[in-house]
Amino acid sequence: MRIVEVLDKKQQKDFLNIARVIYKDDSNYACPLDPEIEGIFNPEENSFFKHGEACRWVLQNEDGKVIGRIAAFINKNKAFSFDQPTGGCGFFECVNDKTAAFTLFDTAKEWLKNRGMEAMDGPVNFGENDNHWGLLVDGFMPQGYGMPYHQKYYREFFEEYGFKVFFEQYSYHxxxxxxxxxxxxxxxxxxxxxxxxxxxxxxxxxxxxxxxxxxxxxxxxxxxxxxxxxxxxxxxxxxxxxxxxxxxxxxxxxxxxxxxxxxxxxxxxxxxxxxxxxxxxxxxxxxxxxxxxxxxxxxxxxxxxxxxxxxxxxxxxxxxxxxxxxxxxxxxxxxxxxxxxxxxxxxxxxxxxxxxxxxxxxxxxxFTYRHLFDPNKPFKRTxxxxxxxxxxxxxxxxxxxxxx
Structure with a gap:
């Protein structure tokens, strides 16, 4: 497997298209608009770059086929307000392969550690938390605009990697x-x-x-x-x-x-x-x-x-x-x-x-998860x-x- 940082238009396209591949047979999935996702990673459109930074990657298999993606980000206005400096990961998508999923999590974790972070929340957004925030674990039906939809097997990936529930999010109808x-x-x-x-x-x-x-x-x-x-x-x-x-x-x-x-x-x-x-x-x-x-x-x-x-x-x-x-x-x-x-x-x-x-x-x-890089530190929910x-x-x- 090979991790590739998204730097050019081809990689941007790969980052967007892998979601279409993952959910191609799921009638509940509403694909977010490409310009909306790209805007999140554009410093000219996303004001959070004024006080933060972000990076994203795609994961390729041995044949060069894209099988996953992830992004990591730091909001410097928030990162140091917790017991441990905390960054975030999000826009995670992956085929049903735990090794691939863990490779993506490792990539985001190392990027954050190299910038002084000691924990990461996910899956979250590099922006306000009304959009692209949390992992769907119950209610696999058409989601409201801005509320993320996921594969059921993602929960196992997050929890086996060491993420713990930081808080639960409920949507009422x-x-x-x-x-x-x-x-x-x-x-x-x-x-x-x-x-x-x-x-x-x-x-x-x-x-x-x-x-x-x-x-x-x-x-x-x-x-x-x-x-x-x-x-x-x-x-x-x-x-x-x-x-x-x-x-x-x-x-x-x-x-x-x-x-x-x-x-x-x-x-x-x-x-x-x-x-x-x-x-x-x-x-x-x-x-x-x-x-x-x-x-x-x-x-x-x-x-x-x-x-x-x-x-x-x-x-x-x-x-x-x-x-x-x-x-x-x-x-x-x-x-x-x-x-x-x-x-x-x-x-x-x-x-x-x-x-x-x-x-x-x-x-x-x-669920919004938090993963402490030092497992010996006490975990606290919201x-x-x-x-x-x-x-x-x-x-x-x-x-x-x-x-x-």
Whole structure:
């Protein structure tokens, strides 16, 4: 076997195509767009290169055929905030061969060790943890956009190599054809109409206002959490620009108390229902194909990616009131039949409770693993978030980011 660092266009193509080979007979797999994956490894597109570095490889067999891939990265803003300096590995794909898998893990490990790391998390992303984060271990069904899909045998590879579960990630599904539980509905309606509280959805016309409101809420909600770092406004602006043809303005909500922003909620159409037809390509014809399916209302699912509530208002039931408003929106868009609530960590029982209170059913489980290079050091899982510090967030990003 031969490890090859990805440095030229042919190797980039090999890195992308091996995933198509691994999942060619799996009807659940929606191949991410090639430009999206390449953008993660492009310093001009990924702001995490401002405070980090990344490298990726493909693995060839004796005949020169590509049989696997992996990437490794260091986020210097986070790496040294743990008991041991921690990097990350991700974008792992491999044929069903343990020797090949371990060769890939060894490669990422050595690269990280040579840069002073003593542990690696995986599989994770070189970016925010709402995308490409965690290993699917239960719920082998079509995934929401951004949620990774994997082969079942990957779990054995990670655990036999020495990775241990750092935290579990749960995705809940909400059947929008069924009414919310009556008790939840009464509480949500009461909060939604309480004096001093107002709710409004995002508009592109006033996008900069909402970006600033989101940043204010985000920074206030997570400033006391471990590993917190303020959100970069330009990252949010880029997400808004990139999503302009996809975003439903009424799927993004903000709550205010006496005019001050106190909570936000972001839900996106699940474009995986279209991407599954495109095999990761995004050329001229595939763009036309995408727009065709988009106009035909092919998308029947949405995914809640993030919620945030300022600490002072975290026990007011504000998130319930947002669901109350969202339910009215969904009734005007009956082609949406299902909402994925993803993801919530096992370290955040408050959010688990909220998801279950609205009628969500746990459908998928991903694991984020950590591998300590020195097996004699004590392993610690992500701690449960104390009640007074719990942000209401679909994925609790930043709290648990060990490597982005």
């Amino acid at each position: 909400l059947d929008m054809t069924k009414p919310f539980p009556e008790r939840f509905w009464k509480i949500a309606g009461w909060i939604a109409k309480k004096p001093g509280f107002t709710f409004e959805h995002f508009t592109y016309k006033n996008s900069e206002k909402y970006i600033q409101d989101l940043i204010a809420i985000y920074n206030e909600a997570w400033k006391f959490h471990d590993n917190f770092s303020p959100i970069d406004p330009e990252d949010i602006r880029k997400m808004v620009r990139d999503g302009k043809n996809i975003v439903e303005e009424e799927f993004i909500w903000f709550a205010y108390h006496e005019g001050n922003p106190i909570a936000f909620f972001v839900m996106m159409p699940d474009i995986n229902q279209i991407l599954i037809k495109m095999d990761g390509k995004f050329n001229f014809w595939s763009k036309l194909k995408f727009l065709y399916y988009l106009k035909r209302k092919t998308i029947t699912r949405a995914r809640i990616t993030v919620m945030g509530v300022a600490p002072k208002y975290q026990r007011f039931g504000v998130e319930s009131a947002i669901f109350w408003h969202m339910d009215k929106v969904m009734k005007r868009k009956p082609h949406y039949k299902e909402v994925e609530l993803s993801w919530v960590g096992d370290f955040n029982p408050k959010m688990v409770s909220i998801y279950e209170s609205v009628g969500g059913v746990k459908k998928k489980t991903h 701690p449960i978030i104390p009640l007074e510090n719990r942000g209401t967030k679909a994925k609790e990003k930043k709290v648990v980011e060990s490597e982005e």
